[in-house]
Amino acid sequence: MSRLALNLGLALLVALLFAGSLMAGKFWVPFSAWFSHDPRWWIIAELRLPRAILGLAIGAALGLSGAVLQGFLRNPLADPAVVGVSSSAALGAVASIVLLGSSAPLVLFGCAMMAACGSMLLLATLAWRAESAVAFILAGSVLASLGGALTSFLISISPNPYATAEILDWIMGALTDRSYAEVQLAVPFIAIGCAVLFATGRALDALTLGEAAARSLGLRLERTQLLVVLGTGLAVGASVAVTGVVGFVGLIVPHLLRPLTGARPSALLLPSALGGAALLLAADSLVRLSPGASEIRLGVAMALLGTPFFFVLLLKLRRSTWN
């Protein structure tokens, strides 16, 4: 399959799932109602459209950052969670609820973004001029567990059960009841972050040959690392800041697409962004259809889907090293 055909196909899939996401839910709104004076139009315009826009943007951010991190670290198991950006953003949001007593979109978003970007700067400093990807992964894992520990601590000192419930609700990750306020906050950061991440394509290709050969091709490794860290911080930080933690998209999507695009890292970037958007839109539409009064949380659904996938991946990797 040619790259163009693949990208067009994925874009079409995203468009279909976007439309599907507007229709699907406890309350179906058929296509015929969209362009009439049907009162159900309000459901689409005010409730489902912002949610679908966020799903699209966040899915793209997670898929793209996963592909970039896997390429940069030359490790098929890397994803945004590995470098600690997700848990840092979550920590920022939880701190906003517990310490500032505020879950207003702007405050919560600001805290989460600051924590995400702060931790990415810390990561860049820790891994600065390190000659191998191992230092980067180690520093990221340290930040991830630090973020997790501090989040638990904040939950343990949360002032009342109300706040605790709010935190848990938020951490699980969902697109429920998101409005244009969140869209306006998150989408610009996600767009800038994705643009930065797309700019790393050539460098990721060069890194296929290892760090020394990549530098002999004129690559400035420090610059690439800065772009990766900055792009991930902005795109994933903004995503987590409005949805909570939604894992596995960044891990699964590049994997599913690699057999179709070939293994060259830059060829995987655009398809991964599209594939991530498609996966998140599909998953978010499905969780809305779950029976009962409430929805299955998106983050929970992705983890349920992602874990078996992760096992299969590990088994495949082990088999290929045995052969």
Next chain:
Amino acid sequence: MELSASDLSVSLGKRRVLHGINAVLRPGKVTAILGPNGSGKSTLVRTLAGLLTPDAGRVTLGGTPLARLDPRERARRMGYLPQEATVHWDVGVADLVALGRLPHRAPFAGLSTEDHAAIDSAIEATGVRSLAGRLVTQLSGGERARVLLARVLAGEPQWLLADEPLASLDPVHQLDLLDRLRALAAGGMGVVIVLHDLVQAARAADDVLLLREGRPVAVGPAATTLAHQPLREAFGVEVMVIGDDQGRLLPVPIGRVKPA
């Protein structure tokens, strides 16, 4: 253009690896860097390629310090073939060779006709045309070595610096690769190779730089440097010099130098 090292001292971490190297490498010639394990050969070749920053002294290309060149500009002139034949993703051979064009390509631009021509002649020069449709994991060790050489040549560098290119190749592929490197030098390219085998060095090299513990033991034409005394000093081995059917003198190690 001449590649020169003047008073070159290089450290890896806190350890000083090279001490005061002076050498002038000639374009159009094959220069072999030889020395015992840990004598600083790889460090020297990386420094000559502009990938390591010396503590003191400098590397100049035709009078211009390498350190003053922009990394992309340097990359267009200095081709570096690392020792480990690592390819982290299972990419196609054609894609891999095309990576050599990265320093020549404008941001976000596709491959130009010049790029395609350079890739094509690199594929031709290394004889890997029949492999172009394969993935890297589907290559044998010898094929992979040729493909990685094609990657460097696609960049049309003025200098080719190869770190132990013969490691893990069988004798036929070793001879084949040395012949290709000699042909490149005959075409005007400066070729620097790190070697272990004295006989191969005597066959392939015009000039030799002998290292011991980060210091040059001998620098000069192969005929004078690959002789009893310098080899005794660099490696601590006695050699028997034999002549081959083309009249070349080949030093064959026969034993360790006995302590006096």
